[in-house]
Amino acid sequence: MTPADAPFVSIEKITKTWNGQLGVRDISLEIPRGAFVALLGPSGCGKSTTLRLIAGLETPDSGTIRIDGRDVTASPASTRGLSMVFQSYALFPHLDVAENVLFGLKVRRVPKAEQRRKLAQALDLTGLTGLERRKPGEISGGQRQRVALARAVVAGHPLCLMDEPLSNLDAKLRHSVRREIKKLQRDLGMTVIYVTHDQTEAMSMADIVVLMKDGGIEQAGRPVDLYERPASTFVAGFVGSPPMALIEAEALPPALTAATRDGIFGIRPEHLELAEAGAGHLHATISHCEYMGSETFLSFDTPGAAGLTVRLAGEVRKAPGETAELTFDPAHLHVFDKSTGYRKAR
């Protein structure tokens, strides 16, 4: 029907506002078949709106949405042939696990035998076998999450949308379910569009990360592109844990910034080091000392620099208030335009 290299989902110049309030503005995006795409951004950036527009839960003011070559801009959600995992899981409380998983197949009047076969498959895939007759209220949060996943995969739709599916799980579970979702997507060859505000999730799971801000796309690319060549100070400050430090030209030795006095300079924590007295590029005061087990993050305050952090191995005990000097290899500096915030060619 469509050439193999055509995008599976394509969004063209979509705009959506509510009574003048901005949802998304003029965004375009192409998603290849089988890709895991993360829509990342702070709350209110339009990532959920984008997902809901693709799902058909909202209609755009203007623009076109195509799924598998078919224009679905005006189609209702029920005919778009996709599945969705909600943040709250959206399990029907009056139905048991099996009925929840089979909900869509029943609505579509799939033959009973096929329903049974697909149910067994989906429960097996998500490790839920044996819980068929439990109600959502009788199983744990992690199991509910799996029921939502099973419901999403049972119909065999090639496109699955996920709206912050991990945010109601605790930290431990989040990590293991993250891997399960990734494995499921890979094994079933699904195209997944995944909304999250957590850059760790986006970076570790996605083939393509779409970082959004104020209803527009700030940068879209592979995780390594966003990390190693952030398109703007916003991307630099959003991606990475801790994110990139941003330093004004005035705070750095003139020798380093001679070429671009009107720039903002970024440096990642792993490229900063503590220096001997007198040998550093920056003088700063320790503001926080956070021990994380395998490493310790030392954060610094100094005029003209935001988010200065050094990553040190093991436990380092320093009291807030001490001063220190920091050094780095100038090759690791990222340069952004001071007025627009965009990356300068380098």
Next chain:
Amino acid sequence: MTPADAPFVSIEKITKTWNGQLGVRDISLEIPRGAFVALLGPSGCGKSTTLRLIAGLETPDSGTIRIDGRDVTASPASTRGLSMVFQSYALFPHLDVAENVLFGLKVRRVPKAEQRRKLAQALDLTGLTGLERRKPGEISGGQRQRVALARAVVAGHPLCLMDEPLSNLDAKLRHSVRREIKKLQRDLGMTVIYVTHDQTEAMSMADIVVLMKDGGIEQAGRPVDLYERPASTFVAGFVGSPPMALIEAEALPPALTAATRDGIFGIRPEHLELAEAGAGHLHATISHCEYMGSETFLSFDTPGAAGLTVRLAGEVRKAPGETAELTFDPAHLHVFDKSTGYRKAR
């Protein structure tokens, strides 16, 4: 009243059950004045119950709770002289920010002038000045969180209890509020008891981490104690991101495990390395490859070993399914008893 080195909060052999269901069993804990103590554990471990027992929102079946030397076991919450920050913030929706912060002072009929003074101070401290007349429904999640903090500090109680105060914030905000809470606690010299399921929060904020499991205390100590000398396989598998890998003796070369064939061996990701073919201690198959920006975690499957992960700098692209060999310095092995799971003296 009490000697300076007496514990500020002391819990002695507290047990609490509900209709036979376990809350906490026979726990004892001493908390020094001015300490930041994190109660850490998976859901259902009894950490919230412990906090609620200290707050006076539950009464123990047996045992004694002392605050500042006074036996408060049977005292109602209102007379214990402490403040609390709830997970949901528990702001009164019909009161504005100022009235919410002053709620306790009004109940206690503090003079108006003092109320005004303390309000100004608390709002200044939490950066809320200017929002006095807003209702909780009209401010952001992060601001609500600050109102809850302001309400907790305005009365000047020396003890503040916090029940997962960051779990309703998004990832970015969580990190910055974490630092603000830590700073507030340090500046005001408060004793804070902080409940969380997130080991990152506990490790980075607390002076003392109390890791709980099934209603009991598994290990209590400084973060570095839990990380570097975990008392059991449970601690080893809970603390650290990613946590320690646990390997059965059979999966390791006999030379390394000769002394303790009945042991479980633990090793941290940062102590594992990829080895040349034939030079490794372990053969394993890559199961996941997670890129995190500054580093990549490679996870492995191999019989008899759970959670094998290697931490590699920068981006490393490996496909799941490839095999690899792993090596490590045997000095970094932790040894646990196979039947009890407890650490063996080493």
Next chain:
Amino acid sequence: MNGAVLSRPRLTLALDTVAAWTLAIIWIAPLAFAVWAAFHSTSDAVNFNLTGAKTLDNFRVAWEGAPWLRYFFNTFLLVSVVLAGQLVVTTLAGYAFAQFQFPGRDVLFILVLLQLFILPEVLIVENYVMVSRLGMFDTVFGIGVPYWASAFGIFLMRQAFKSVPKELDEAARIEGCSRLGVLWRVYVPAARPTYLAYALVSVSTHWNNFLWPLIVTNSESTRPLTVGLSLFAAPESGVNISVISAATIMSIAPLLVAFLLFQRQFVQAFLRAGIK
């Protein structure tokens, strides 16, 4: 609320308990009196003679005094017609008010609320004129139809439907449901406790209703229990308080028995409708 077991609020608790029980006793007193009077002679009843002999005579006299079986049947038919109509109308209207955005919705909702203010009883003369014009005078439909578009029911259903998480609606739509499919598969099952609670209130209200049926019926074949009871108990018929009490107990017996039998389910329904 384990805090209630703390030592200080114990006094409050004790006072509260005593107050609640006193209240309940005052409350139940008329019913208790009716039961007691029904089983005793008139002189014992009016003199509150607690040692009087029990008797079933009152029930015999009452039973023979009127065509009760016909009245029971009429009442049963009436509550069924009312309830069936109400369930359909309140479901559709509640769904429309809860989930649709249509022109004039707010004006309509104000009209619904107005019905909560201007009760049909006060417009009884005008209602009578209307029902007569529509040719429904002295029919079960004439008694029942004016209650179909129950404002209280619409309000209750709207509330129940509003409390269904939006995600459930959206999930059902993504899984292929139409608008009516969503109503049937998601909203109605989710509102089950509310339906049960509302059905109970409706049945008991219309079982007990008196004024409107009194006006709109004038034959034995349509007259419900309450109207039959009032005719039976009218001063002109000369029956005494004990016999009236016996007839009253008889009239409400089906409700009482149903209530006692299905107590647990009723309480559950109310509790669950209440928790939402």
Next chain:
Amino acid sequence: MNGAVLSRPRLTLALDTVAAWTLAIIWIAPLAFAVWAAFHSTSDAVNFNLTGAKTLDNFRVAWEGAPWLRYFFNTFLLVSVVLAGQLVVTTLAGYAFAQFQFPGRDVLFILVLLQLFILPEVLIVENYVMVSRLGMFDTVFGIGVPYWASAFGIFLMRQAFKSVPKELDEAARIEGCSRLGVLWRVYVPAARPTYLAYALVSVSTHWNNFLWPLIVTNSESTRPLTVGLSLFAAPESGVNISVISAATIMSIAPLLVAFLLFQRQFVQAFLRAGIK
């Protein structure tokens, strides 16, 4: 619910709108008829002569036919006594049922629910005996007190208090509130929309109530509007439909005016009580 604007459900939507409006018109018809009849002569009214001349005569005749000012005052006093008692009783009882664990709580709650089934109207003879024994016959308290322990009100308050997050209760207790302090500072303010909605329903119910006051009053100094109106409209008094309609409109005018004036607040109260 922006989905409602999608192309396919447009037909459903249009049908729904038409249905809703038809319903509303049938609904409002008796009131509209009453208003229209009140301003026209009797012959125009009964013949539905839409071109008849408007007149205020009916109101003049009606006004002179009975001591309406006295009746208004009685009704006003009655609804005030009922509402004040109800607010106190339902608040305390609702709080007890929602937040306390006391012996016999479930039995008591079943008794409360029982009152929803066995309405006071059906026990009217027994209630009459009770009120007479307590010496409250022909007094405003005699009409009002039986409604104080309103099962519906207790149920509503319990529901509203249950929906207050437990953390708010706990936070208030940690901040130093006693049990009653928590009720006053947390639960009552949180239930404000429910109070307003309940007050409106109570006022309108008792403004419109007829049967019980008819039985319990027998003097002009206690008789409320509805009873006065029924005496005025009784067939023996020989007044016509237009004058009755005028009197009816007069009786409900205060409610109507209040409703139209405070429409926005009423709707808000109901919507907010409903969203919980």
